[in-house]
Amino acid sequence: MDAEEEITKGQAEVWEHMFAFVDSMALKCAVELGIPDIINSHGHPVTLSEIINSLQTTTSSSSSPNIDYLTRVMRLLVRKRILSSHFHQETSQTLYDLTPSSKWLLRDSKFNLSPVISFFLHPSILEPWQYLGKCVEENGLAFEKAHGCEIWDLAVANPQFNQVFNDGMGCTAKMIAGEMLTEYKDGFSGISSLVDVGGGKGAMIAAIVEANPHIKGINFDLPHVLATAQEHPGVTHVTGDMFVEIPEADAVIMKWIMHDWSDENCVKILKNCYKAISKTKNGKVIIVDCVLQPDGNGLFDETGLTFDLLMMVIPGGKERTEVEWNDLLKSAGFPRYNLIQIPTIHSIIEAFPE
Template identity: 50%
Template sequence: MEPHTGEICAHSMFESEEEELAGQAQAWKYTFAFVESLAVKSVVLLGIPDIIARHGPKATLSLSQIAAELPSEKPDVNCLFRILRFLVAKNFFRAETSGGANEVRYGLTPASKWFVKGGAAAPSVSMIAMLLMQNDVTMMAPWHHFNECVLDGGVAFEKAHGLHLWDYAAAHPDQNCLFNQAMACNANIVMKAILSKYEGFQGLNSLVDVGGGIGATLAEIVKAHPSINGISYDLPHVVAMAPHYPGVKHIGGDMFREVPSADAVFMKWIMHDWEDEDCVKILKQCRKAIPETGKVIIVDTVLNPREKTALDPSMGLVFDLAMIAHTVGGKERSEEEWKNLLKEAGFPRFNIIAIPALQSVIEAFPY
């Protein structure tokens, strides 16, 4: 028997040529997975979904028509064609052939309608801000440090930038603005889903949105339920940028030390930013802020939810990795993990309510 050299013969790992080729196909996809997102980012920055949408939700435009509306006197039409060809193959745009010269005309798909500022898709369902934030070089850099996090621990964002995300945002107003816009983008999407399915805001006279950002989420709730007096509660540098919303009061503070009193506490995409110990601290402050008949309304991902939706459940695992990239100990949780977390914080009873979004509504009760 020949001595083991530590080297692996590639062909010996596959049971057949078919398996080898299928694996190679997947390997190429993983290697260039970033291309789809950045190609979409390029056409969003160029405003191409908006250019098409201005002509109607079912409109199709030729390459020359699209190029004519770009903010450039001499756009590289060949480069544009190749990007659009790729995104048609990925079903981001649709293509139709018409005319004697077989001219290709490009139109919107259900996916690209989410990246229109107005017109064919209402601004409330645009994902532009989230796309631009997640693909920003600052937010992408921590992903390149995952192997270091595995080997020696630490925080990916700090390894990339020398600061935790919240400290970095406080020191960089432009980045803070980008982050807040992305959170407002998510708020619009999720609140549309919540307000269409969740009835738990009825009967409330006051509601505090902990980690409420610039108040976009709470403004939607108060608009739908005018009897609610809303308090948007976040760090001072965040609320300093908050616009005025009818029925919403902005308060700056630290949720680890205090939460303003209200009938109920609302937290959207907050718990997943923190490790279990920190979540318990936050929840205990929320417990102090509500009466015995009150509740905490959490909007967050539940991994492997019982009720399935049309959305890919594996996206919860994607967001779980995003928590490694951008937070200190944050993670997505299963129903059992939520149960244990809430019980430790003084909430023995809870409900999980499915909504048409990646997140679920988790109602927690102190009795």
């Protein structure tokens, strides 16, 4: 490639990055309209007319869907491999079908990422990104600059946002629980009681207890979170603050908790975890979180770097490399750990007090 071609390629890459948000909004549009579900309900590739007809029967709007708009959205979704398409010669129509990506967007699938999309692309989550440069320039938390409060305070004050937040986190909890029960099933064998710190509505601990009925499950979170939580067999909901005290148990599990917080706050949480398992001979803390590989080429390594910025912008936390995790654990009194890879963006870190 000569110098002129490199310059032109650079220009093309800038345009692509500049409008990457359009891909996100097209994805959100597909989720809001339920397009993957519409295709799936037919049981075969569908035409635009069939999608339009399904939209007309499910929407409460008095106006008809715009077929030109839909055509253009579908074209981009196909280009981005969210959907697939092929031209049917006999009918002279384009048929649309699901891909491995859009199968993760089906509402009735076992692991559905649609609630996560609704959360991370919610206007309240998108607005703080406008303050990223300002935060680099003058410090501070982007979410606070955008909303005048932290994300946890907004969840308390805004029930609708709280619902979107909890649905998104509950969705990831089910997905991670599924992976853990496959890849880490032996890790629960010697545990008789397990507290899920920041467990939300209890989806993950419920799945773990269902698969391991010998475990007494404790779902631990803030009062406003548990206010709408359903009861789960074998699980007790306990309200409290992880910075003050964590209920005693044989083991503590934390999914996507540590990355929300600074190193200083993480050490406080881990020390409270240490106290919670201190009366158990073989106690441990199970951390389900990202382990950054900044130079890695794995499926989720680039997403990990994206999540690191997300944590900086929204709650003010960070993702960590294995070296950083090691330093953090040692600071809190956990000299030994195991790192277990699972087929998602998360890893499992077993931390031991001795």
